[in-house]
Amino acid sequence: MHLNLLSGFLGSGKTTAINHACKLLQMQGFRVGVITNDQGTELVDTQFMAREGILTEEVTGSCFCCNFESFTRNMNQLLEQHQVDLIFAESVGSCTDLISTILNPLRRYYGEIKITLSVFADAKLLPIALGHSRIFKDSVNYIYKRQLEEADLLIINKVDLLEPTELAVLISLIKKEFPDKQVVFQSSLQRESILNWLQKTETYEHFKERTSLFIDYDIYGKGEAALTWLDYNLELVSSEGRAGHAAELLISMLNRMIRERNLPIGHLKFLIEGGEESQKLSFTTMETADFRIQLSGKLDKLRMLINARVQCRPKSLQGIVDKALQRVAKQNGVKIALLKTSIFVPGYPRPTHRIIT
DSSP, X not given: OEEEEEEEOXXXXXXXXXXXXXXXXXXXXXXXXXXEEESSSOOHHHHHHHHTTOEEEEEESBOSGGGHHHHHHHHHHHHHHHOOSEEEEEOOTTOOOHIIIIIHHHHHHHOSOEEEEEEEEETTTHHHHHSSOOSSOHHHHHXXXXXXXXXXXXXXXOXXXXXXXXXXXXXXXXXXXXXXXXXXXXXXXXHHHHHHHHHHHHHSOTTSOOOOOOOOHHHHHHHHHTEEEEEEEEEEEOTTSBHXXXXXXXXXXXXXXXXXXXXXXXEEXXXXXXXXXXXXXXXXXXXXXXXXXXXXXXXXXXXEEEEEEEESOHHHHHHHHHHHHHHHHHHHTOEEEEEEEEXXXXXXXXXXXXOOO
């Protein structure tokens, strides 16, 4: 069995890569499974993967590192109940130190598992994070850099969004900063890129010993605490078939209100479900692409799950979201019912195991 472990900061494109990889592998006859991960309990990615017909388990309420038992329980379930050939495990985007807390414990307690650690980085955010200017706080940037340093494969994603001159500068920077890393430049939306990544994971020297990083857990903890997690599960109801329009307005308004306050966005994800159809939308600080709700027909009712990970205090983000909901309801004559809400700051990281090599 091959465990393809993915790390990388929020919004770096890990889920998109996994989704496309699973579909390609399934077409080739492979049995694949996914383990998603988040500090919250209402995950857009889990529900999206399940709707795509992909075997999916999840570790919620903590990172993989701090809930190793749940991680291995899900891994064993995919192996024993579904006999999968390959598992993609996507760690939460604010997590690092995976060599010491996941790879080494798996080696000790589960024998010779074939493991690859692919760390994803957004091609537009990476030069800023490595340069002198900053978008996120230094403590958050600390997590970002530690993630890059422990990669088996460093995946520079979304290169299709760069101009040729920008890509050339980025390649030069990567060679300078990570001269010994195996680097893959890709767009996870392109079939050729995904096939190349999968080939790299298969040919990697899986059983070589990795060197643990030095991690200052106090800085790591401050970085986690700088980010607010908000999960809202809600229902929009319109007697005039305007639920889809109201959803578009809500997504646009949240994007605008957060950016107007210069709050750095780790990711802002939405899963919209109407009848048998669904659509996932995702935004980061670096991406504000135009979008349309693509569910067909007039919609009297739809469900929406919002996952927002933003550098700010919880009251600030909650105030923005609640104000946007009130405005959309008033302007469109729709009723918005909050089915489940959660807003919090992650606690101090306390890994189940930490085995230094």
